[in-house]
Amino acid sequence: MSLLKKPTSVIGVLVAARVVNRLGGAGMGFLGVRLTRDLGVPLGTTSVVLALFGAATIPSRVLGGVVTTRWGPRAALVAGLAAAGVAQAVVAAGEDLLVVGAGVVALGLAYEVVEPATQTAVVSGVEPGRRASRFSLLWASLSVAGVVAGVLAALVTRWGVGALFAVDAASSLLAAALVALLLPALPRPSRVPRAWRSALRPPVLGWAGLCTVSATVVMVVVLVLPLAVERAGHPPSTTAWLLVAGALSAVATHRVLARVEVDAPAHRVLAAGFALLGAALTAWAVGGVPALVTGAVLEGAAGTLVVGTQQAVASRLAMPGAEAAVMTVQGLSWGVATLVAPLLGGALLGLDPAAPWLAGAAVALLLAAGHARPPAALRPKWSAPRAAGTRGGARSGRGSRG
DSSP states (O other): OGGGSSTTSHHHHHHHHHHHHHHTOGGGGGHHHIIIIIHOOOHHHHHHHHHHHHHHHHHHHHHHHHHHHHHOHHHHHHHHHHHHHHHHHHHHHOOSHHHHHHHHHHHHHHHTTHHHHHHHHHHHHSOGGGHHHHHHHHHHHHHHHHHHHHHHHHHHGGGOHHHHHHHHHHHHHHHHHHHHHHSOOOOOOOOOTTHHHHTTSHHHHHHHHHHHHHHHHHHHHHHHHHHHHHHTTOOHHHHHHHHHHHHHHHHHHHHHHHHHTTTSOHHHHHHHHHHHHHHHHHHHHHOSHHHHHHHHHHHHHHHHHHHHHHHHHHHHTOOTTOHHHHHHHHHHHHHHHHHHHHHHHHHHHHHOTTHHHHHHHHHHHHHHHHTSSOOTTTHHHHSOOOGGGSHHHHHGGGGSOO
């Protein structure tokens, strides 16, 4: 990728560190197995520990925003990644419920610290007109890394689930070292009074609420797709190949977004992304392997267009000095979605195998229609300012730090 040719660019280091961390991040799906199979913990107790982990991830993101606001993105990234590495090492080495349970809760508290820091680093190191594609690059890269992480997990778990968490710990600590050594100096965070109050203004809260709706649809897809594929009689490998197709589509779509983002208004990019998501979910409702593959390709492209652009819009709603606070509030939409999606997706799947896809497609198409024109309150912030006020000047920004 051209953005990674300069290894000390802000985006280059962020992508490298987050991908390294994600490659070793498959252990999250094995927390329950570590407790029940390795330690013999009853299922009811395991459920409580996992619920504590999930609950801890919400204040974790707020903690990341606070640390980023006070000491900057580098400090929050290093602290969050290092803390996650230590917690994963405790989970790997622990031999009883008390120790491993403490490691799981500590991991939850560290798990989301890096998100506001990553987003604030992009805001600080990338010009406004290029943020959508940089955010989408992170999203697409993590999608690919997630697929590879699944393959690595299949190999590592031959030596036990504890070995998987040991690899996770090493990857987190390596990612922390990459950030500490290579991330270029970023502007010191402006200390402004009431930064968090400014992040709770109606435009920011309204945008976070809108992002929560789409994030819930995405999380339903993440949670329901493997179940739906299995219920349709396909082997688990089918889901793996669908994830590969979606990840490759996400990477290809990022290249397109990078070319058009300066000239394309954000609301049109979002409308296109939601339309693609609606088409993807409609294809999945049809069923059959060709429809599943088509839907996976469309869904991967939709995620790249939507997620990066939503974050870019949020960054332009932030007052100077309140970037970390605003990105934290916007990012909490994923925490809410992660809590709601399992209940909603399970209920819909219980009604009919196609119900989650049809309901999600309806919501996505409504969002596409709603983004055809931007809301009046957000209209001044949708389009990023262009460098030098010209098309050519804006594109000259490709050689910037981001």
